[in-house]
Amino acid sequence: xISVNLPKEVISVQNFVGGQWVKGSGQKGEVISPYNHEVxxxxxxxTSQDVEAAVKLAVKAQKDWANxxxxxxxxxxxxxxxxxLRDQEAxxxxxxxxxxxxxxxxxxxxxxxxxxxxxxxxxxxLDLGGKLEVSRGVQCEYRREALGIxxxxxxxxxxxMVPMWTIPIALTxxxxxxxxxxxxxxxxxxxxxxxxxxxxxxxxxxSVIQGGREAVExxxxxxxxxxxxxxxSTKIAKLVYERGSQHGKRVLALGGAKNxxxxxxxANLDLSGMGISDSFTGCAGQRCMAASVxxxxxxxDKHIQKIIERASSLKLGQDMGAIITKEQVEFLKNAIDRAxxxxxxxxxxxxKAKAPAGFEGGHWIGPTILDNIQPGSEAASVExxxxxxxxxxxxxxxxAMAIENSVDYGNACSVFTSSGIHAERVIxxxxxxxxxxxxGVPVPREPFSFGGINASKFGHGDITGQHSLDxxxxxxxxxxxxxxxxxxNWMS
Numbered sequence: 001x002i003s004v005n006l007p008k009e010v011i012s013v014q015n016f017v018g019g020q021w022v023k024g025s026g027q028k029g030e031v032i033s034p035y036n037h038e039v040x041x042x043x044x045x046x047t048s049q050d051v052e053a054a055v056k057l058a059v060k061a062q063k064d065w066a067n068x069x070x071x072x073x074x075x076x077x078x079x080x081x082x083x084x085l086r087d088q089e090a091x092x093x094x095x096x097x098x099x100x101x102x103x104x105x106x107x108x109x110x111x112x113x114x115x116x117x118x119x120x121x122x123x124x125x126l127d128l129g130g131k132l133e134v135s136r137g138v139q140c141e142y143r144r145e146a147l148g149i150x151x152x153x154x155x156x157x158x159x160x161m162v163p164m165w166t167i168p169i170a171l172t173x174x175x176x177x178x179x180x181x182x183x184x185x186x187x188x189x190x191x192x193x194x195x196x197x198x199x200x201x202x203x204x205x206x207s208v209i210q211g212g213r214e215a216v217e218x219x220x221x222x223x224x225x226x227x228x229x230x231x232x233s234t235k236i237a238k239l240v241y242e243r244g245s246q247h248g249k250r251v252l253a254l255g256g257a258k259n260x261x262x263x264x265x266x267a268n269l270d271l272s273g274m275g276i277s278d279s280f281t282g283c284a285g286q287r288c289m290a291a292s293v294x295x296x297x298x299x300x301d302k303h304i305q306k307i308i309e310r311a312s313s314l315k316l317g318q319d320m321g322a323i324i325t326k327e328q329v330e331f332l333k334n335a336i337d338r339a340x341x342x343x344x345x346x347x348x349x350x351x352k353a354k355a356p357a358g359f360e361g362g363h364w365i366g367p368t369i370l371d372n373i374q375p376g377s378e379a380a381s382v383e384x385x386x387x388x389x390x391x392x393x394x395x396x397x398x399x400a401m402a403i404e405n406s407v408d409y410g411n412a413c414s415v416f417t418s419s420g421i422h423a424e425r426v427i428x429x430x431x432x433x434x435x436x437x438x439x440g441v442p443v444p445r446e447p448f449s450f451g452g453i454n455a456s457k458f459g460h461g462d463i464t465g466q467h468s469l470d471x472x473x474x475x476x477x478x479x480x481x482x483x484x485x486x487x488x489n490w491m492s
Contacts, residue, residue: 001104001317001318001356001357002035002302002315002316002317002318002356002359003096003100003102003104003317004035004093004096004101004102004103004106004296004321005093005097005103006033006035006036006040006097007041007094007097008038010039010040010041010042010292011031011040011041011042011187011354012041012042012043013031013041013042013043013186013189013190013210014043014044014189015044015046015050015054015056015207015208015209015210016083016189016193016206016207016208017024017050017053017057017207017208017209018054018057018203018207018304018307019052019197019202019203019204020203021239023044024043024044024045024046024047024209024210024211025044025047025049025050026044026045026046026048026050026211026214026215027044027047028042028043028044028045029042029043029044029183029210029211029212030042030182031043031098031184031185031186031187031323033097033098033100033362034100034321034322034323034324034362034363035097035100035180035322035323035362036101036359036360036361036362037326037361037362037363038361039433040097040098040112040187041186041187041486042096042213043183043186043210043395043411044210045183045211045212045214045215046210046211046214046215046218047211047212047215047218047311047438048209048214048215048218048221048363050209050218051178051209051215051217051218051219051222051384052218052222054178054207054209055149055222055224055225057064057177057203058149058176058204058205058207058224059148059224061176061202061203061204061205062146062148062174062175062204062205063147064202065171065174065175065202066145066174066175066206067436068144068174069201069311070123070124070174071124072119072142073171073172073174074120074121074123074124074172074241075082075113075200075264076171076196076199076200076201077117077120077121077168077171077172077199078121079198079199079200079362080117080168080199081114081117081118081197082194083112083116083195083198083338084110084117084195085114085198085246087191088098088107088110088111089107089112090191091106091110091160091188091191092106092107092109092110094187094188094190094191094378095104095109095110095159095160095187095188095191095319095337096186097187097249097337098159098185098186098187099156099157099184099185099186099324100130100286100319100321100322100323100324100363101283101284102317102318102319102320102321103320105282105321106160107312109159109160110160110161110164112161112164112443113160113161113163113164114164114167115446116168116169116446116464117164117167117168117447118446119168119169119446119447120168120169120172120463121139121172121348122447123169123172123173123469126447129141129142129143129144130142131163135489136485136487136489137481137482137483137485138479138481138492139479139480139481140477140478140479141477141478141479141480141481142174142475142476142477143475143476143478144469144474144476145174145472145473145475145476146173146174146175146472146473146474147226147227147250147472147473147474147475148175148176148224148226149174149175149176149177149178149181149190149224149225149226150170150175150176150177150178150179150225150226150227150228150229150472151177151178151179151219151225151227151229152166152170152177152178152179152228152230153180153216153229153230153232153240154180154181154182154228154231155182155220155231155232156182156184156185156285156322156324157283157286158287159181159182159185159187159188159189160188160191160192161372161401162231163179163181163189163192164192165229165450165463166228166229166463166464166468166472167179167192167196167206169464169468169469169472170472171201171205171206173469173472173473174355175472175473176204176205176207176471177205177206177207178207178208178209178219178225179206179207179208179209179248180210180211180215180216180219181208181210182272183210183211183212184324184325185375186210189208189210190449193206193208197474203455205378214344216240216317217243219242220240220243220247220249221243221247223247225249225253226241226249226250227249227251227252227257227471227472228250228251228252228253229251229252229253229463229471230251230252230254231251231253231254231288231463232252232254232255233255233256233383234255234256234383234408234409234456235255235256236255237253237254237255237256237454237458238458239256239456240253240458241253241321241458241459244332246290250290250471251458251459252366252457252459252461252462252463252471253457253458253459254288254339254384254408254451254452254456254457254463255286255409255452255455255456255457255458256385256455256456257288257290257409257411257412257452257456258292258293258380258381258382258383258407258408258409259288259289259290259292259293259382259409259411259412259413259414259432260274260292260293260294260295260403260404260407260413260414260430261279261291261293261294261295261398261413261414261415261416261440262295262297262397262400262404262413262414262415262416262426263276263294263295263296263297263299263300263303263304263415263416264300264397264415264416264417264419264422265297265298265299265300265303266417266418266419266420266422267303267416267417267438268416268418268438269302269303269306270306271416271438272278272303272306272307272416272438273303273306273307273309273310273440274306274310274349274361275296275414275438275439275440276291276303276307276416276440277306277307277310277367277440278312278391278440278441279291279414279440279441280292280309280311280312280367280387280388280389280402280440281314281320281367281387282320282441283321284320284321284322284323284365284386284387285384285385285386285387285388285391286323286324286385286386287441288411288452288456289411289412289441289442289443290441291389291414291436291440291441292383292388292389292390293373293380293389293390293391293392293403294307294389294391294392295392295394295400295403295404296303296391296392296393296460297394297395297396297397297399297400298330298395298396302389303416304347304369304371304391307369307389308348308369311348311367311369312348312367314355314366314367315405316353316356316364316366317355317356317359318356320366320367320387322363322364323363323364323365325363325387326363328363328385328386329363329364329365330468331386332365332368332384332386332388333351333365335378335379335382335384335388336349336350336351336368336388338372338378338379339370339373339377339378339379339390340370342374342377342378343372343377344370344371344372344373344379344390345371345372346368346369346370346371347369347370347371347391348366348367348368348369349366349368350365350366350367350368350388351365351366351368352366352367353365353367357395364384365387365426366387366446367387367388367389368386368387368388368389369388369389370388370389370390370391371391371393372391372393373390373391373392374392375392375406376406380392380403381407383406383409389405390484397422397425397426398457401426401429401430403426404429404430404431404432405429405430405431409430409452409454409455409456410432410433410452410453410454410455410456410457411433411434411436411452411456412432412433412434412435412436412441412442412452413426413430413431413432413434413435413436413442414435414436414437414439414440414442415427415435415437415438416436416438417437422470423437431453431454431455432452432453432454432456433451433452433456433457433462434450434451434452444465446464446465447465447466448465448466449461449462449463449464449465449466449467449468450462450463450465451463451464451466451467459471
């Protein structure tokens, strides 16, 4: 048995433009479920003319929306939240069916997106602007203003959560929003777009453009789109950043990761066993916050045994989902083969895992633990994007942090320890944007923002939380004086 209800019929998803579902003008594409490798959806790719049609409608709608008081804009977001909560199970099943997640993972991703939505709703009370008498008779004020039309390009692995990082905040700040979902997982956009329409969002403010590279390039190149968010691989994130920046746009492009966990001998056995196992197996390792390298300091074999026990107990289809494509499964198996030939000891072999009964045609690989991995090797430095963790043995914490600092990425690092001094050292020295202590997936909760550094991010700021506001808006500064002061100084 699997935990997800797969669609019984092929679902057609189109572009959402002007409050209507319209067919893209490009070629037809198919959505393949990782669970059984069967077609569960179809769509038509978009061209530059489809992007142009969305932008034309967005220009007019955005002007009226920006002039709407923020308390009225947040009323729509309140409605949006209630609809998503009402439909949460249906959304979780659909997004899991197309991405390979388990039902519980699909639901958790949606709830994280709703948490960002709740933060956006709070902006009516939190982001109040400011006014101050700075000198005699002189006042300074700032006001937050929308950019205009913004866009976001999202990956396959979180069909609801990643777009929900930006949709609520960008819309609440007064922008029109164009979303290009992954062509591998476009079906979830049906639920989100319909929920926004039902919530009362004016037509034209929110558009969905289906497709691949042509649609992405048309969005990046369009002169009326002022800012672009992106989440995906580092290779593509860099290309998006460079192309968008050449057009003078704001671009925040989040890339890949090679996250490390530092495991110290004083770590709690149960806490580390579960936390580390769940970090690299959750979402079948297909997330940029998954641990992929375990820096094992000193004698931690009993801790590693706990990790093995936890990971080996997981059942495919129930506790761990499927891999997005057959090609990615083969890539992972070949990477494990290469690591083994290079001298790695396979403590847990996911190549031998059995698919769920009745779903043998799906894209499956089990949790894999590789020991005696050498720093700098493929298994230690290349993002594999699957349920594989590589153990690098370290004599002390100094060596562990030197290895952590040697990789190009900078998304996340965690440490498992009972020592506050050791934890503080990892926090201080980790070359990452996010750090966890006894937490395998250190994703910040709102209003604390999400974002890495180094090759894990191109652009400035973070994509969620307080530090995302300045990306999706401008701050206008006003200085006022109404009368001449008798006792003036140089400032007045």
